[in-house]
Amino acid sequence: MTKDEAIKAMAEGGKLTHDSFTSDEWVAESSVGYKFEDGCQCSIFEFWQMRAGPSWNNGWSIFNN
Numbered sequence: 001m002t003k004d005e006a007i008k009a010m011a012e013g014g015k016l017t018h019d020s021f022t023s024d025e026w027v028a029e030s031s032v033g034y035k036f037e038d039g040c041q042c043s044i045f046e047f048w049q050m051r052a053g054p055s056w057n058n059g060w061s062i063f064n065n
Helices: 003-011 044-049
Strands: 015-018 027-030 033-036 060-062
Touching: 003 015, 003 027, 003 060, 033 044
Parallel strands: none
Antiparallel strands: 015 027, 015 060, 027 033
């Protein structure tokens, strides 16, 4: 899915993964921004600021554990 679709899916409660993530990595929206499988959190702005390149515009999918 695209970046825009991923943002929408996370806003709707989905856990997402990306082609560049390892098989156990995911990101999901939380009350403070985004949270990760390891418990870390960051703001939505910070997350996308670090992922501004074209490789992040596609390659998103729902995380299935």
